[in-house]
Amino acid sequence: MIRNILLLVMTLGSIPDTWAQVNNTVSGKVYELNDKGDQVPLVGANVYWLGTTKGTPTGINGQFNLERVAGMDQLVVSYIGYQNDTLKVTSNQELTVQLVPDATLDEVEIEYRQKTVQIDYLNPLKSEHISEKELLKAACCNLSESFETNPSVDVSFTDAVTGTRQIQMLGLAGPYTQITRENMPDVRGLSAIYGMVYIPGTWIESIQLNKGAGSVVNGYESVAGQINVELRKPEESDKLYANIYGNEGGRFEANLNWSQKVGKNWTTAVLLHTKANAIERDRNKDGFLDNPLSQHFIGLNRWKYIGANGLMMQFGVKGTYIDNLGGQVGFDPETDRGTTNAWGMNLLTKRYEGWAKIGKVYIEQPWKSVGLQISGVYHDQDSYFGLNEYDANQQSFYGNFIYQSMIGTTDHQFKTGASIQYDQYDEVLNTNDYGRTEVVPGAYFEYSYSMLDKFNAMAGIRVDHHNLYGTFMTPRIHLRYALTDQTVLRASMGRGQRTASIFAENIGLFASSRQIIVQGDNSDKPFGLDAEVAWNYGINLTQEFRLDYREGSFSVEYYRTNFENQIVVDLDQSPQQVSFYNLNGASYSNSFQAQVDYEILKFVDMRIGYRWFDVNTTYGDATLQKPLVSAHRAFLNLGYETRSDWKFDYTFNWQGEKRIPFTGSNPSDYQLQQKSPDFYLMNVQVTKSWNDRFEVYVGVENLLNYKQESPILASEDPFGDYFDSSLVWGPIFGRNTYAGLRYRMK
Structure with missing residues (x-):
């Protein structure tokens, strides 16, 4: 009788290991509490195994499913503007994770010299963001004169009579570069050359410069960038x-x-x-x-x-x-x-x-x-x-x-x-x-x-x-x-x-x-x-x-x-x-x-x-x-x-x-x-x-x-x-x- 009880206990003790082999994922939900104390799902939170790049974002209802990684039991949950949370996962129980917004400090003093030209490292397009501070380095009187400090764009004159400047990118004339104003077509057609004069430099907040094929959302005309x-x-x-x-x-x-x-x-x-x-x-x-x-x-x-x-x-x-x-x-x-x-x-x-x-x-x-x-x-x-x-x-x-x-x-x-x-x-x-x-x-x-x-x-x-x-x-x-x-x-x-x-x-x-x-x-x-x-x-x-x-x-x-x-x-x-x-x-x-x-x-x-x-x-x-x-x-x-x-x-x-x-x-x-x-x-x-x-x-x-x-x-x-x-x-x-x-x- 005692021998049978010991065998039963040993069998029950092996069940969680069996389940872990069958269910090789961990799932759960990530949320925050609003002012009323209600749970609000966080969409797009990052969930990943500590020390790896194996992870997944949360979906519409804040839910996630993530495959286990051998030898890993530390799960990190992060979201911009919230404190990270690290959990030790020891079972297959569904997780519920509450993230707390970062604490608000009375005063924070940060000293940082922002670059005048920045590259978005997360964008699949190589996009140069040219700020107003960069434009003020030269006599930027209109858009055609805005690239004096940028090696990506060549500026030259069309002739010796009209005084008109034109740009070149990737060795191709300006009209092969699609020029948009706030992502709508602007310098094209009859204004293909003179149109850059129509945008005064003092009006410009910033310029985004992309080389090569652009996004199809902005049209089909871009060749050089x-x-x-x-x-x-x-x-x-x-x-x-x-x-x-x-x-x-x-x-x-x-x-x-x-x-x-x-x-x-x-x-x-x-x-x-x-x-x-x-x-x-x-x-x-x-x-x-x-x-x-x-x-x-x-x-x-x-x-x-x-x-x-x-x-x-x-x-x-x-x-x-x-x-x-x-x-x-x-x-x-x-x-x-x-x-x-x-x-x-x-x-x-x-x-x-x-x-x-x-x-x-x-x-x-x-x-x-x-x-x-x-x-x-x-x-x-x-x-x-x-x-x-x-x-x-x-x-x-x-x-x-x-x-x-x-x-x-x-x-x-x-x-x-x-x-x-x-x-x-x-x-x-x-x-x-x-x-x-x-x-x-x-x-x-x-x-x-x-x-x-x-x-x-x-x-x-x-x-x-x-x-x-x-x-x-x-x-x-x-x-x-x-x-x-x-x-x-x-x-x-x-x-x-x-x-x-x-x-x-x-x-x-x-x-x-x-x-x-x-x-x-x-x-x-x-x-x-x-x-x-x-x-x-x-x-x-x-x-x-x-x-x-x-x-x-x-x-x-x-x-x-x-x-x-x-x-x-x-x-x-x-x-x-x-x-x-x-x-x-x-x-x-x-x-x-x-x-x-x-x-x-x-x-x-x-x-x-x-x-x-x-x-x-x-x-x-x-x-x-x-x-x-x-x-x-x-x-x-x-x-x-x-x-x-x-x-x-x-x-x-x-x-x-x-x-x-x-x-x-x-x-x-x-x-x-x-x-x-x-x-x-x-x-x-x-x-x-x-x-x-x-x-x-x-x-x-x-x-x-x-x-x-x-x-x-x-x-x-x-x-x-x-x-x-x-x-x-x-x-x-x-x-x-x-x-x-x-x-x-x-």
Whole structure:
């Protein structure tokens, strides 16, 4: 009898071990207590085995199921803003875990110097966040001048007459980079080049710069990357912000930003900008103005509503008026326009924009939201360049509906929605009309997966139907893997498609005597040309480090862009012609960049970088290096800030030689070398602040006064066969001293 009882006890004692083998998981619920003492599930809390990366987030009801790990019995539960809890798991009983919010201290003093350019280490896209503090390191008067201290973006002039700057990224011209304002299309179409001037620097709160294929949520047009501009928010801005700027070239600017709270839920802001250049300057004595005489007036009013139930709404209107007059010194538009008395140019732009955003985040389900974006643009441009008349009109509408939620847990999230892009263009070049209407409805789905902080993936696809090009698909994928806590590896691949606005994107060519030839097929397609289609592939590695108690980062990246079709801008067939035609052969861009950011001394920040481009296109039957693009660039930026609010910034650029388009058939006096020389540029700025309100700054651009000699070919005969101001490979204005002041009222 006693023997039987002992056997029964031994059998019962082995049952839990048997159950543990059968149920090799642990499950439970994570919650907090609200003010009424009720249990509120915590969604997205991290549950993982101590000392491992094996874990899972909690689901909709705060529940989790997690596989056991051999030898592990310490379970950690964490959630942002709450105290971690560590449990010892000895049985298969379902767990209930209450997390307690972090204690609120009476006073916490933290001293930390925030970086002016930050990289989001958890985002599968390598996104550089450029803050306002970074923009203030240089004379950032508009968006095109906002990248002087950034090695990822090259800035150059379109020509030596209009004074227009353009950007390049990954060795590709600016229009291949999708530029959005608060994630809505902005600089595109007729504004593809000049549109960056329409965004004053004092309006910019921050810039997010992504290279390679972007998110399908933002559309299909991104090829080289995306630049998203965040304007000052009325609920966060200074009550009053004023800025005055002037330089030795006769340029004067004034900016005024005002924000105000209206009632309980509304805020509004008014942003104003004006620019004037009324002084004729010809420092290189070529008979042409260094900069056009100009008048700019740009104004914006925005309203924002933030409700208590997760509803947010904002809308705004913007107006732009720009009048630029340039050309030969003494040109009089009243008597000289349309004649050969003197060569002149005038660009008059009137642009009106309106937009609205409506969104709702579900308070009880914070991973779930819906949003609607809509915008409209009316753009009217009258211009002439010598004897070339170019008038253009654009009317555009954009709509995008976005729904965001999760699948099971916050590890699996998705965005889906539908969009429409409508564009009507009417362009008249001399007597030729190039009108077109484009209607592109589409739908998309983007899935994101995250495994703690270790691995992230974002895969998206969209399907769009273009009324002239037909139906096409845009797949994109981004991957991120944390090799260590300080080392992140990313990879991306994606397709981009866009319509080339060949005149607006190459408007500097009008400031020449080149005959414009469009080799289209006379179809209904824009200009009779096909859509531009490219695939972009990229990989990058980011490494954070600490050296001598100071933090730094190192990054290295490589991107390749392959064009299936490209609209070739051929300047090599003849110096007297420019031809536009569909690609017939190979066209690609290879881009490599290495960069180090480090605080070399206390309060002395350094950014040093090197980038290499290999950009080639088939022109006719020959594959040539893309003209006017430097293969090599070295960069250095040093910033020093004292405790007494003095700031010193220094930027150094070295650019290697560039290929110059063919001029060998011109007379010897009008022939250029095949390659430009390399050159150095240096910029400095000194800033002094008082009481976080008043700030004065002075600076010098192109400190060494390096200039491209004779940037205008045949400037003495602007109506002759050899006149060309578009072959610009270097600085054309020389040294430029500027000064300004800023005032803030909190």
